[in-house]
Amino acid sequence: MIDGLTTGHEPAFDFPRFAGLPATPYLVATTPRSGSSWFGHRLWETGCLGAPIEYLNFAPGGPLGQLSEDRGAQERHWQSVLATRTSPNGVFGLKAFPLQFEDLGALNSHLLDAVMRFMLARGADTRVIHLVRRDRKAHAISYARASLSGRWRASQEGEGQAEPPFSRRAVDNAARLIERQESTWAAMFRDLRIAPLRIAYEDVRSDPASALAAAADYLGVTIDPAARVSVPEIERQNQDGARVWAEAYDAGDDAGEGSA
Template identity: 30%
Template structure:
């Protein structure tokens, strides 16, 4: 397994039919969606929302269940049906996390695939720190440090400050936010919004508010998410350097290459029938 949490030991008991509550964590990279996803999972009443339509996740499940390119037109729906059977919590709640950057690559619109789900939009108020976190994660390969079920990931390289790269990420995140705005407008969606900084400062209150939005009863105790924050002194140093460099570079568009895909984990393209 590319991700150990995709294995059967992390499944819920088989759910007997379509889950009555379905939701999407509408996210962008490094917005705090991993923190919220794990928090909701650990409550035991909100499914296990993960990036199930991203390529590495799909490949894990294709290998696990033996899906092939035969009947390719049915694969997206088959994948979701199989997930709903084992990733729906016993109270009938199924969640999935989707980054805005994946939407254009998906063969089937999630809104249709999940039959008009609820949406929880995860945002980060400080987009510069989000862009820096995104840059560091891409450079090191460390996206999540899970102290409960998975060993901490080891960095493949040391992070290196790059003003231009941070600027590109910043502009990409701006575009991702606009993508979710347009998506919500297209379908008349009014999402529940979770701001990362509020989630960190008021963890239990934020998780309970999400559960109330989903219409499920919260457990008496809200457990910790089981993952560690990754921000450290490097982040603060880079914030200062970026502001200093931007001040020297007034008038320059630091994100001029923002429209180019830069190492994003694109959503998996289900095989097309030939």
């Protein structure tokens, strides 16, 4: 957990404890800054589509950073979320980036193997929702700015915080990193013969109900309005800086090249 921040990992947001293993696990396969937290919370609040957040993100300083060097605790955490973050209808969602799988493989290959077997080795029953961001320039700018500033959530923003100086190199590096991660997903889908449901963040924003209906249909789940639950709200970050960066990028500015 992170002091002063609501991350969604808090026990107060658990579902009633689920007996046995979830019958319908699915992966939200995506990349950083794709709007995946907002999308995952929309899925979660239906009360019927699990609670897909980053249960395998053990990076130091993150919401599960206290587990970063304890493999036993990581494996107990995984078993715990299977029980407490499975919705009552047996649906469990996990959100992840390729870099998180790579980090977990280096840190705890035993857990990664268990996760892959459970989530992605189910033959025709394997379910993956591939969330992408159609506006690649906006995606790369968002990733670059967050990486430079360390501000990944609106709750980390505050008055008087300086905007990181524009860096074309940082944007281009972010774009390459996004492309590399997308290529990793594509290779995994091909190798495991997975046919994911592809959803664009822009479409989720413009018509959330249709995106949720598509996800439920893909998973073979009926959304019951009476099952709706309260989840932590994901506030959109201020977009003023992103607009300034987009204008500078389009204008061909080269500021910040030496600092990225």
